[in-house]
Amino acid sequence: GAGVSQSPRYKVAKRGQDVALRCxxxxxxxxxxxxxxxxxxxxxxxxxxxxxxxxxxxxxxxDRFFAERPEGSVSTLKIQRTQQEDSAVYLCASSRRVDQPQHFGDGTRLSIL
Amino acid sequence: AQTVTQSQPEMSVQEAETVTLSCTYDTSESDYYLFWYKQPPSRQMILVIRQEAYKQQNATENRFSVNFQKAAKSFSLKISDSQLGDAAMYFCAYQKGATSGTYKYIFGTGTRLKVLA
Incomplete structure (x- = not known):
């Protein structure tokens, strides 16, 4: 694609729920x-x-936070048993090589109620 | 541990004028990169300019230039002929050199730039 894509853009979850963010x-x-x-x-x-x-x-x-990238492309960030302090924007970035500038996605805003 | 400090939480500039955003950093490394990223309300971080520490020449990108003072560990961003579209949060970031094994960015707390018409 043209840029880094993240989904969902917004996520609201109740405390204690598990969430998965995609990049x-x-x-x-x-x-x-x-x-x-x-x-x-x-x-x-x-x-x-x-x-x-x-x-x-x-x-x-x-250890509630877990990330994977099984095929070297799409990545998922998983948060188990969410807590209010997990509320934040989660940004994903990629680069062609480690010494090249990182390109960022729009982020996922996670709100834990 | 490396740290990045942006001491100006907010700055204002008149349209068409020049503004300088400050950034200092602390590191014992000799090989590293420094960046300025812009984050508008849409949240996407956009690369403004990049400086390699081994280069003495200051990087420039059109209206954007840096003043890189390696000994003083200072890396300021100058925006000339400011435009309304320059209004955003600006982050200074540090990255160890590629030989270090760790490639994460370390960000400052940001400077919010307002451009006045």
Missing amino acids: DPISGHVSLFWYQQALGQGPEFLTYFQNEAQLDKSGLPS
Whole structure:
């Protein structure tokens, strides 16, 4: 596609529910990143994939957060047993190589009630 | 650990005037990249400009230029001939060099730029 596509654009869930956020990177981009952006803050790194390999997950805040990219293309960020502090915008970015600039999607705004 | 600081939460500029946004960073690395990204209300982060630390020459992209002071760890963005479409949140970001094994961006807290007609 022309750009990084994320879905859904908005997600509202009740506390305790599981959610799944999808990222479709630019075709041919081997690197994929997930960031969490709290209201009024800069994005914070969650995890990074090189093709299907998850090479860095140091930013995942707890074991409730899980990300996968099984075929080296589409990625899913899953949050189990959501809590109110999980409310944020989740941004996905991809790059052709790790030393190339990252291209960002529009993000998914997650609201936990 | 690397940190990025943007000390100006908000800036205003008259249309057609020039404005400078500040960014400082802290790192012990010698190989890294610095970026300015723009985030309009639509939320999509758009790359404005990129600077490689090993390059002494300041990067420029049309009306956008940077003042990169490596020794001072300063990386400011100058926007010339400001336009209404420049209004957005601007984020400064740091990335370790490709040899480091970690390629995540570290962002500052952002500067909201308002452009006055």
